[in-house]
Amino acid sequence: xxxxxxxxxxxxxxxxxxxxxxxxxxxxxxxxxxxxxxxxxxxxxxxxxxxxxxxxxxxxxxxxxxxxxxxxxxxxxxxxxxxxxxxxxxxxxxxxxxxxxxxxxxxxxxxxxxxxxxxxxxxxxxxxxxxxxxxxxxxxxxxxxxxxxxxxxxxxx
Ligand SMILES: CC(C)(COP(=O)(O)OP(=O)(O)OC[C@H]1O[C@@H](n2cnc3c(N)ncnc32)[C@H](O)[C@@H]1OP(=O)(O)O)[C@@H](O)C(=O)NCCC(=O)NCCS
Numbered sequence: 434x435x436x437x438x439x440x441x442x443x444x445x446x447x448x449x450x451x452x453x454x455x456x457x458x459x460x461x462x463x464x465x466x467x468x469x470x471x472x473x474x475x476x477x478x479x480x481x482x483x484x485x486x487x488x489x490x491x492x493x494x495x496x497x498x499x500x501x502x503x504x505x506x507x508x509x510x511x512x513x514x515x516x517x518x519x520x521x522x523x524x525x526x527x528x529x530x531x532x533x534x535x536x537x538x539x540x541x542x543x544x545x546x547x548x549x550x551x552x553x554x555x556x557x558x559x560x561x562x563x564x565x566x567x568x569x570x571x572x573x574x575x576x577x578x579x580x581x582x583x584x585x586x587x588x589x590x
Contacts, residue, residue, distance in 0.1 A: 435500035436538045438509070438546065440484065446476045448496065448505045457528035461563050464582070483510075490550045497526070497539045506530040509543040511555060520547065522557045536568050544572070548590040555590060558583045 441449070452458055453469040460467060471479070483494040494510040507526035514521050522543060526535045547555050557574070559566050561582055570576075574586035 434534060434538065436506075436535060436542065437498040437500045438542050439496040439498040439505070441494075441496050443476065443480050445496065445505070446471070446480065449508065450476075452508060452525060452527055455528060458525065460528075461560065461565065464560055464562070490552065493546060493550065495543075495546070497535060497542070499530075499535075506535050507539055509539050509546075511543065511547055511552070517556075520552050520555045522547070522555050536565070537572060540568065540572050544588065544590060552590055554587060556585060556587045558585050 450471040450473075453471045456468055459469065462469070483492055487493065491513045492510075493512070495508070496505050497507045497509060498504070499506050505527075507524065507530065510523040511520050513519075522540075524536065524540050524543060526539065544555065556577065557569060559569065561579065561584055563584075566584055566586070569586045569588075572588070574588045577585045577587040579585065
């Protein structure tokens with residue numbers, strides 16, 4: 434494995450469109466409708482918001498690139514949630530690449546980037562039925578609270 438944190442170029446957004454449109458990849462999101470459309474006409478604004486004008490440390494978004502095969506395998510992100518006053522993390526690995534350690538490695542790369550950018554702690558709101566909670570606990574997150582819908586996990590960086 435040679436996992437690289439890669440800043441997508443606008444012409445790389447086909448991968449995000451494919452990732453979010455893949456039913457198997459997005460089944461974890463079934464409570465909120467599963468796949469998410471990310472059509473070309475939304476991509477310029479999205480790119481501007483997440484990659485160009487990311488408001489200092491408010492938004493961070495990268496692809497995970499497997500350097501050995503030169504293939505994109507997933508995405509990592511965090512953003513500052515102004516309402517909650519906390520940083521929230523996101524990670525998605527394309528379904529066909531799961532179970533090979535990319536999730537844990539990608540999450541550790543995300544935590545490293547967040548720490549380098551000055552985040553002191555990071556949270557994730559995980560759907561209550563999402564088995565990926567195990568990965569977060571493996572990586573040193575602790576459960577802050579749970580509701581019937583989500584488990585909120587937190588890690589000090
Ligand atoms: C969560 C996710 C990123 C894990 O990716 P991955 O590449 O399969 O993760 P890894 O191979 O590094 O495995 C990490 C650990 O978590 C466990 N795990 C991760 N996802 C799991 C799942 N869906 N079901 C059961 N166990 C899972 C693995 O068993 C492994 O633990 P172990 O090493 O103790 O056995 C991937 O399943 C995914 O993209 N899910 C959809 C998005 C999501 O749920 N993101 C998290 C909330 S933002």
